[in-house]
Amino acid sequence: xxxxxxxxxxxxxxxxxxxxxxxxxxxxxxxxxxxxxxxxxxxxxxxxxxxxxxxxxxxxxxxxxxxxxxxxxxxxxxxxxxxxxxxxxxxxxxxxxxxxxxxxxxxxxxxxxxxxxxxxxxxxxxxxxxxxxxxxxxxxxxxxxxxxxxxxxxxxxxxxxxxxxxxxxxxxxxxxxxxxxxxxxxxxxxxxxxxxxxxxxxxxxxxxxxxxxxxxxxxxxxxxxxxxxxxxxxxxxxxxxxxxxxxxxxxxxxxxxxxxxxxxxxxxxxxxxxxxxxxxxxxxxxxxxxxxxxxxxxxxxxxxxxxxxxxxxxxxxxxxxxxxxxxxxxxxxxxxxxxxxxxxxxxxxxxxxxxxxxxxxxxxxxxxxxxxxxxxxxxxxxxxxxxxxxxxxxxxxxxxxxxxxxxxxxxxxxxxxxxxxxxxxxxxxxxxxxxxxxxx
Numbered sequence: 001x002x003x004x005x006x007x008x009x010x011x012x013x014x015x016x017x018x019x020x021x022x023x024x025x026x027x028x029x030x031x032x033x034x035x036x037x038x039x040x041x042x043x044x045x046x047x048x049x050x051x052x053x054x055x056x057x058x059x060x061x062x063x064x065x066x067x068x069x070x071x072x073x074x075x076x077x078x079x080x081x082x083x084x085x086x087x088x089x090x091x092x093x094x095x096x097x098x099x100x101x102x103x104x105x106x107x108x109x110x111x112x113x114x115x116x117x118x119x120x121x122x123x124x125x126x127x128x129x130x131x132x133x134x135x136x137x138x139x140x141x142x143x144x145x146x147x148x149x150x151x152x153x154x155x156x157x158x159x160x161x162x163x164x165x166x167x168x169x170x171x172x173x174x175x176x177x178x179x180x181x182x183x184x185x186x187x188x189x190x191x192x193x194x195x196x197x198x199x200x201x202x203x204x205x206x207x208x209x210x211x212x213x214x215x216x217x218x219x220x221x222x223x224x225x226x227x228x229x230x231x232x233x234x235x236x237x238x239x240x241x242x243x244x245x246x247x248x249x250x251x252x253x254x255x256x257x258x259x260x261x262x263x264x265x266x267x268x269x270x271x272x273x274x275x276x277x278x279x280x281x282x283x284x285x286x287x288x289x290x291x292x293x294x295x296x297x298x299x300x301x302x303x304x305x306x307x308x309x310x311x312x313x314x315x316x317x318x319x320x321x322x323x324x325x326x327x328x329x330x331x332x333x334x335x336x337x338x339x340x341x342x343x344x345x346x347x348x349x350x351x352x353x354x355x356x357x358x359x360x361x362x363x364x365x366x367x368x369x370x371x372x373x374x375x376x377x378x379x380x381x382x383x384x385x386x387x388x389x390x391x392x393x394x395x396x397x398x399x400x401x402x403x404x405x406x407x408x409x410x411x412x413x414x415x416x417x418x419x420x421x422x423x424x425x426x427x428x429x430x431x432x433x434x435x436x437x438x439x440x
Contacts, residue, residue, distance in 0.1 A: 001015035001022060001025055001026075001029075002014055002015050003015050003016055003026050003029065003031060003033075004016075004033075004184065005033040005034060005275060006034070006233060006234055006275035006277065007034075007184075007186055007187070007233075007234065007236055007237050007238050007273060007274055007275060008186055008231040008232060008233040008234065008235075009181055009182050009186040009188075009225045009229070009230065009231050009232050010182055010183075010184060010186070010231060011182055011183070011229070012183070013183035013184060013331070013332075014183075014184050016184060016185075016238075016332060017182070017183030017184040017185070017330075017331065017332050018183070018331065018332060019331060019332055019333070020332060020333035022332060023139065023332035023333060023334060024110070024111075024113070024137065024138055024139060025110055027113060027138050027139065027240075027271060028108055028109060028110035028111070028113050028138065029108060029110070030061070030100075030106065030108050031061075031273060032061070032063070032074050033275075034063075034273045034274060034275050035062065035063045035274055035275045035276045036060065036061070036062050036063070036272070036273065036274045036275075036276075037060070037061045037272075037273050038058060038059065038060035038061075038270070038271065038272050038273075039058070039059045039060075039115050039131060039269075039270075039271055040056065040057065040058045040059075040060075040269065040270045040271075041055075041056070041057045041058075041131065041145075041147060041168075041245065041267045041268070041269050042054075042055065042056035042057070042058075042081075042267060042268055042270075042294075042403075042422050043055060043245075043265065043266050043267035043268050043296070043405075043420070043422060044265055044266060044388075044405050044420055045168070045247060045250050045252075045262060045264075045265035046262050046264035046265050047260050047261070047262045048260075048261065048262045048263075051084070051085075051086050051260075052085055052086075052388065052405070053082065053083060053084050053085055053260070054081070054082075054083040054085060054091070054388070054389075054392065054404045054405035055080075055081065055082050055083075055166075055168075055265075055267075056079075056080070056081040056403070056422075057079075057080055057081075057129065057131070057147055057149065057166075058077070058078060058079050058095075059076070059077075059078040059106070059115050059117050059129060059131065060076070060077045060078070061074045061075070061076050061077075061100055061106065062074065062075050062077065063075075073099070074099070074100040074101075075097070075098070075099060075100065076096065076097070076098060076099070076100040076104040076106050076117060077095065077096075077097055078095050078096040078097075078104070078117040078129040079093060079094065079095025079096070079129075079151075080092075080093065080094060080095055080129070080149050080151055080153060080164065080166065081093045081394060081403075081404075082153070082164070082166070082252065082254070083389070083392060083404055083405075084258075085388050085389035085392075085404075085405065086389075087156075088389050088390055088391050089156040089157060089391060090156045090359070090391040090392070090393065090394075091156075091392065091394055091404070092153040092154065092155045092156065092162075092164065092254060093153055093154060093394055093396065094151045094152045094153030094154055094161065094164065095127075095129065095151050096117050096118070096119045096127050096129060096151065098119060103119065104117060104118070104119045105117070105118055105119075109132075111137075112132060112133045112134070112137075112138075113132065113133040113137075113138035114130070114131070114132040114133070115129075115130070115131040115132070116128070116129075116130045116131075116132075117129045117130070125150065125163065126150075127150060127151045127152065128148065128149065128150045128151070129148075129149050129151065130146075130147070130148040130149070131145065131146075131147050132145065132146050132148075133145055133146075134146045134169075136172075139172075139175065139176035139240075139242070139333065139334070140172070140175060140333075141172060141173065141174065141175040142171065142172065142173075143171070143172045144169065144170070144171045144172075145168075145169070145170050145171070145172070145245065146167070146168070146169050147166070147167070147168040147169075147170070148166070148167055149164065149165065149166040149167075150163070150164070150165050150166075151163075151164055152164070153254065155254060155255065158255070162254055162255035163254075163255065164252065164253065164254045164255075165252065165253045166250070166251070166252045167249075167250065167251050167252075168247060168249075168250040168265075168267075169247070169248050169249045169250070170245045170246055170247045170248060170265070170267055171245065171246055171248060172242050172244070172245050172246075172269075173244040173245070173246055173298075173301055174242060174243055174244045174301055174302070174303065174323075174324040174325065174335070175242070175324075175333075175334075175335050176240050176241065176242050176269075176333075176334050176335065177240065177241050177242070177243065177303065177323040177324065177327065177334060177335045177336075177337065178239075178240055178330055178332070178334035178335065178336065179239045179240070179241065179305060179321060179323070179337060180236070180237075180238060180239050181221070181222050181225050181226075182225070183330065183331060183332070184238060185238045185239060185240060185334070186225075186232070186236060186237075186238060187236045187237050187238065187239035188221055188225075188232050188235050188236040188317065189235060189236040189237065189290075189309050189317065190235055190236075190283055190288075190309060190311060190314040190315075190317050191209040191210050191213060191221070191232075191235070191314065191315075191317055192206035192207060192208065192209050192210065192235075192279075192314060193206070193208055193209070193210045193211070193314070193315065194206055194207055194208030194209075194210075194211075195313065197279055197282045197283070197313050198313070199278070199282045204278055204279050204282060206279065207230075209224070209230065209232070210315065212224060212228070213343065214343060214344075218342050218344070219342030219343030219344045219345070220340075220342040220343075221342075221343075222340060233277060234275060234276065234277035234279060234280040235279075235280065236274075237272045237273060237274040238272065238273045238274075239270070239271075239272050240270070240271045240272075240334065241268065241269060241270050241271075241294070241303060241305070242268070242269040243268050243269075243294070243295075243296055243297075243302065243303020243304075243323075243324060244266065244268075244296055244297075244298055244301060244302075244303060244324070245266065245267040245268070245269055246265075246266055246267075246298075247262075247263075247264060247265030247266060247267065248263060249261075249262075249263055250262060250263075250265060266296055266298065266420065268294045268296060268303065268422055270294070282313075283311050283313070283314055286311065286312070286313070287311055287312055288309070288310075288311040289309065289310050289311070289426040290307060290308065290309040290310070290424065290426065291307060291308050291348060291368070291423075291424070291425050291426060292305065292306070292307035292423070292424045293305075293306045293307065293368075293370075293385055293406060293408070293421045293422070293423050294421060294422040294423075295383075295408065295419070295421040296419055296420055296421065297322075297324070297412075297417065297419065298419065299417070299419075300324070300325055301324050301325040302322055302323060302324030302325055302326070302338075303322070303323060303324050304320065304321065304322045304323075305319060305320065305321055306319075306320045306346075306348065306370055306372075306383075307319055307320075307348075308346075308348045317343070318341075318343055318346035318348065319340075319341075319346070320340075320341040320345075320346045320370075320372050320381075321337040321339060321340040321341070322337060322338055322339050323335050323336065323337040323338055324338075326338050338377075339377060339378040339379065340378070341372050341373070341375070341378050342375065344373075345372055345373040345374075345375055345378070346370075346371075346372055346373075347369075347370065347371040347372075348368055348369075348370050349368065349369045349370075349371075350365035350367070350368050351365065351367040351368065351369060353365065353366050353367040353386075354366060355387075355390045355391075356439050357391070357393045357400065357427070357436075357439075358436055358437035358439065359393060359395055359400075359436055359437070360393065360395055360400040360427070360430075360436060361429075361430035361434045361436050361439035361440075362393070362400050362402075362427030362428060362429055362430065363427060363428040363430075364393070364402050364425060364427045364428075365425065366386065366387040366390060367384065367385065367386045367387070368384070368385045369383075369384050370382075370383045370384070370385065370410075371383075379412060379413030379414075380411075380412075380413065380414070381410065381411065381412045381413070382410045382411050383408050383409070383410035383411075383412070383417070384408060384409055384410055385406045385407070385408045385421060385423060386406060386407055386408070387404065387405075387406055387423065388404070388405040388406060388407050388420075389404070389405070392404030392405070393427070400427055401424070402423075402424070402425050402426070402427055403422070403423065403424040403425075404422070404423065405420060405421075405422065405423075406420070406421045406422070406423040407419070407420060407421075408420070408421050
């Protein structure tokens with residue numbers, strides 16, 4: 001099957017856009033022709049005593065050299081993040097890192113769907129991260145998933161790594177949403193204004209997309225793509241989500257002292273594929289940032305994506321969309337968003353509530369106000385997102401990132417709503433050269 005090799009807009013379907021068989025094969029096939037392919041479950045788990053913990057589980061294959069997609073030069077990063085939010089001392093995290101099919105064998109099965117990553121080390125337990133369908137079909141409403149993990153994790157306050165074992169059983173309540181445009185689900189993440197990108201090896205020319213998107217098409221990127229056919233090659237990803245995967249049973253053990261479990265929780269699932277051409281490599285390596293909320297609406301069986309991305313040369317791009325119950329189906333069986341707000345209708349504003357990490361001295365905004373203006377078939381929304389716990393920063397590979405559980409409340413289409421969202425936000429690096437935890 002031909003799944004393409006770079007994310008771009010087209011009206012011609014690749015195999016994943018043709019029908020359900022092609023799409024499920026796309027989710028079940030290693031794609032080394034892309035620079036990045038990821039499968040992620042994230043959300044919250046509720047302990048029997050009511051404590052809420054955040055969790056993220058990921059398998060991601062990245063090419064060693066962007067633009068040179070060779071199977072044996074794919075690095076597998078598979079990991080677990082588990083945060084006991086009531087302690088507010090940060091997440092436990094760990095995982096598997098290595099060359100795919102060499103130091104970190106990876107298998108992806110089609111029927112039943114199964115992502116399996118493992119790494120064996122002499123005289124130590126084999127580390128494993130496994131995601132699989134145990135009932136139904138991947139992407140279909142009602143499919144049941146089983147997540148199994150056995151890895152070493154770094155634990156806040158502990159001097160040595162500890163062994164963690166996790167098991168989760170959960171069922172999809174919505175089906176899978178194709179957030180992007182066209183039959184292959186292209187999802188733009190930035191737009192150009194026609195100015196060349198000042199790359200070190202020479203200027204990279206771009207075309208002006210921002211002016212027509214804003215002035216001619218009212219900020220509606222989908223309308224711009226449909227009218228112009230601009231492929232926007234490499235300017236985004238192919239992006240699919242299951243926003244409501246409801247947990248029926250889970251258990252975890254970390255080291256010798258922490259054992260927990262329960263029968264409640266809710267996860268969000270994402271699948272993304274990307275390829276970084278010359279212009280994309282420049283953008284992502286030169287200050288590209290994003291703030292994104294993956295929002296769960298269990299009462300209406302829907303999910304939302306709300307985000308802003310930005311980089312100095314390309315400026316900002318906003319997106320907000322909702323899908324699930326009420327969505328129509330595409331030819332490949334995925335769900336289309338029921339509403340997609342244009343650029344000028346989206347406002348994402350951090351408030352004055354901040355937190356300075358004692359681990360990195362980065363400053364983070366922990367509260368955001370979001371306003372989505374009504375237009376046509378798009379409802380109005382007025383939402384506030386707050387971090388469920390301050391310390392959700394992860395410092396790995398010398399990079400500080402903040403991602404974890406947020407709570408939200410407000411109105412959507414005139415109705416009161418509240419619940420959980422997964423947030424990914426960027427921090428402001430410290431000035432000078434402070435030594436954590438003395439951040440000045």
